[in-house]
Amino acid sequence: MxxxxxxxxxxxxxxxxxxxxxxxxxxxxxGFVATPITARRGLLARLHYLTRTDHARQAAREAGLTVTDRTLRAWLDGKRSPSRKNLARIQAAYRMVRRQNVARYLLARLxxxxxxxxxxxxxxxxxxxxxxxxxxxxxxxxxxxxxxxxxxxxxxxxxxxxxxxxxxxxxxxxxxxxxxxxxxxxxxxxx
Incomplete structure (x- = not known):
């Protein structure tokens, strides 16, 4: 051009x-979650967002978060903590799923x-x-x-x-x- x-x-x-x-x-x-993912509250907020419904779980898997349900439960219960690599995957999946969920609303507003x-x-x-x-x-x-x-x-x-x-x-x-x-x-x- x-x-x-x-x-x-x-x-x-x-x-x-x-x-x-x-x-x-x-x-x-x-309107992403403001608390950093390294804080327990930020991690739980993102995990709840990604696991609340079957649709959200499927979107998270498509976005790259491919861990078992057992591992997710252990993270949610606080029995285990995700590695740095998995924290990055959770963050990337959260951003992707949040963007896709909000896109239609933003489009109507804009x-x-x-x-x-x-x-x-x-x-x-x-x-x-x-x-x-x-x-x-x-x-x-x-x-x-x-x-x-x-x-x-x-x-x-x-x-x-x-x-x-x-x-x-x-x-x-x-x-x-x-x-x-x-x-x-x-x-x-x-x-």
Whole structure:
């Protein structure tokens, strides 16, 4: 695509890809368990979420948590503790299942029956870039009406699809300067 940055940060600009900022915002809206998984309370909250129903158990297995029911019961009862590798699997499965469960709700909130959601683009940080190389980039807002592909890519944790969906469904609507907003300091929206 034209205007894609190949060597971002060469002259000292700082920021993150726009789709990464959107994923962070969607994660905040998803409402994950705040207690760390290393704490007993955080582990139990995640395990209860993953084992409450047969549907949740199946989704957890598909997400990579493949331990026996006996092991799960031992973890829930506090008789045994998961290894670091299993803690990472529990965390990954929890995030994946939570994203899939919340995606439909978030999609309805963001699309708002065709009205869309107002998005704020906070430009990249150019404080470390020499004066002659700085771009004129300002704060912009845009109403994004089509969130389907963006939320689907986020729910599936597919970074490449998320980047493509974010650029083609949202950023190009900024006009001819859309390439300046590929990297940002923050993307904000309230749904």
């Amino acid at each position: 034209p205007e894609r940055n190949i060597e971002f940060g060469t002259y000292g600009a700082r920021g993150i890809k726009g789709h990464e900022a959107v994923a962070r915002q969607l994660d905040a809206l998803a 699309n708002r029956e065709g009205r869309g959601t107002r998005v704020e683009f906070h430009p990249l940080n150019q404080s470390q870039v020499g004066r002659p190389r700085q771009r004129v980039v300002s704060y912009r807002t845009l109403n994004v009406r089509h969130w389907d592909r963006i939320v689907e890519a986020w729910a599936n944790d597919d970074e490449e699809a998320m980047d493509d969906a974010w650029v083609s469904d949202a950023v190009v609507d900024l006009g001819s300067e859309w390439g300046q907003y590929e990297y940002v300091t923050n993307i904000g929206f309230a749904a």
